[in-house]
Amino acid sequence: MTNGPILLTPGPVQIPESVRAVMAQPIFHHRTPRFRELFERVTGKLKFVFRTQNPVYTLVGSGSAGMEAAVVNFHSPGDEVLVLDTGKFGSRFTELARVFGLCPRVIEVPWGEAVDPSQFEKALTQFPRVKSVFVQLCETSTAVLNDIRAIGEKVRRTDALLIVDAIAGLAADVLETDAWAVDAVIGGSQKALMLPPGLAFISVSPKAQARMRQSSLPRYYFDLQKYEKNLVSGDTPFTPGTMLVWAADEALDLILSEGLENVWARSRELGDFTRAELSAMGFRIFSKAPSSSLTAAVFPEGFDAKKFIRLLREQKNVTVAGGQGAMKNRMMRVAHMGSIGKEELQAGFQAMREILAGMEKSEQRVA
Numbered sequence: 556m557t558n559g560p561i562l563l564t565p566g567p568v569q570i571p572e573s574v575r576a577v578m579a580q581p582i583f584h585h586r587t588p589r590f591r592e593l594f595e596r597v598t599g600k601l602k603f604v605f606r607t608q609n610p611v612y613t614l615v616g617s618g619s620a621g622m623e624a625a626v627v628n629f630h631s632p633g634d635e636v637l638v639l640d641t642g643k644f645g646s647r648f649t650e651l652a653r654v655f656g657l658c659p660r661v662i663e664v665p666w667g668e669a670v671d672p673s674q675f676e677k678a679l680t681q682f683p684r685v686k687s688v689f690v691q692l693c694e695t696s697t698a699v700l701n702d703i704r705a706i707g708e709k710v711r712r713t714d715a716l717l718i719v720d721a722i723a724g725l726a727a728d729v730l731e732t733d734a735w736a737v738d739a740v741i742g743g744s745q746k747a748l749m750l751p752p753g754l755a756f757i758s759v760s761p762k763a764q765a766r767m768r769q770s771s772l773p774r775y776y777f778d779l780q781k782y783e784k785n786l787v788s789g790d791t792p793f794t795p796g797t798m799l800v801w802a803a804d805e806a807l808d809l810i811l812s813e814g815l816e817n818v819w820a821r822s823r824e825l826g827d828f829t830r831a832e833l834s835a836m837g838f839r840i841f842s843k844a845p846s847s848s849l850t851a852a853v854f855p856e857g858f859d860a861k862k863f864i865r866l867l868r869e870q871k872n873v874t875v876a877g878g879q880g881a882m883k884n885r886m887m888r889v890a891h892m893g894s895i896g897k898e899e900l901q902a903g904f905q906a907m908r909e910i911l912a913g914m915e916k917s918e919q920r921v922a
């Protein structure tokens with residue numbers, strides 16, 4: 556696989572050949588026993604990967620569709636909510652909450668750090684009326700992994716729901732939805748689930764289901780009660796992403812046949828390997844609580860990060876993501892989730908070393 560382009564971005568990720576082959580098959584109609592069987596099977600496998608007995612709903616849309624569904628289904632206008640903001644995707648929850656007329660209380664965690672459980676506990680005491688707590692498992696803008704278990708221990712003793720964006724972390728970082736009392740987990744197809752973009756997933760606990768029935772924000776396409784009603788017969792309320800659901804059947808099989816624990820362990824090892832290689836090249840590892848999904852690496856002072864990322868793509872066919880927000884042009888982000896293997900990472904790092912050497916040489920010539 557190392558002769559072609561190497562995609563090391565934190566979404567979309569490379570898609571295994573067997574999953575691509577499924578999507579080349581002829582389409583079929585979804586109001587059929589064939590689709591219902593497929594959809595029930597996929598939903599069962601999703602529950603396994605989510606580590607939950609709760610229903611998991613499949614929406615057509617990118618991951619953010621799942622984030623919006625979590626905001627509109629569990630809240631009423633004016634509800635106070637607590638957002639644990641560890642980066643760009645944390646801020647998206649604040650934006651969503653504002654747009655839908657909620658009152659977000661925000662803990663802004665410095666970029667590169669994880670939520671401090673004791674700071675969180677204080678906020679929970681300070682704002683006892685919050686209806687929900689929003690947080691990322693893996694915050695992809697900083698490669699930070701939050702301690703969902705510790706947060707869940709506090710939230711489960713309150714009436715608030717714990718809503719976790721695991722779009723990047725799911726099937727790379729350890730997540731125990733039921734054991735850690737997470738009320739809603741949001742997933743997306745184009746991250747460690749090894750699918751193209753286009754599907755969002757959301758699990759809903761009994762506590763969240765009860766809330767859903769009382770909450771009054773307007774919703775239509777993302778109304779999870781419609782999805783709940785349809786799921787009983789293996790249906791979806793609207794036209795499903797048929798080929799993506801079929802592809803998910805195959806991709807989830809790959810995860811389950813390797814074993815979810817083994818996938819977690821592999822991603823962690825690749826994360827260790829990535830951080831060691833990038834440190835040796837002179838990068839600074841940005842995250843103080845590194846995720847197994849991706850690594851964020853800061854360029855040395857004064858280095859032309861934009862040029863490096865462009866040359867890497869144009870000359871070596873290796874694509875990584877740049878920094879976001881304040882870390883734009885100062886950082887790169889390298890994914891090691893899904894089907895990305897050691898071989899691709901090694902080839903990627905070799906290409907990086909060659910580009911670095913070339914840039915150092917030409918800079919000396921300029922000086």
Ligand SMILES: *Cc1c(COP(=O)(O)O)cnc(C)c1O
Pocket residue numbers: 566617618619620644691693694695720721722723743
């Ligand atoms: C990718 C990602 C999202 C969703 O992005 P979409 O572009 O809507 O798929 C949300 N949260 C996190 C943590 C992500 O990594």
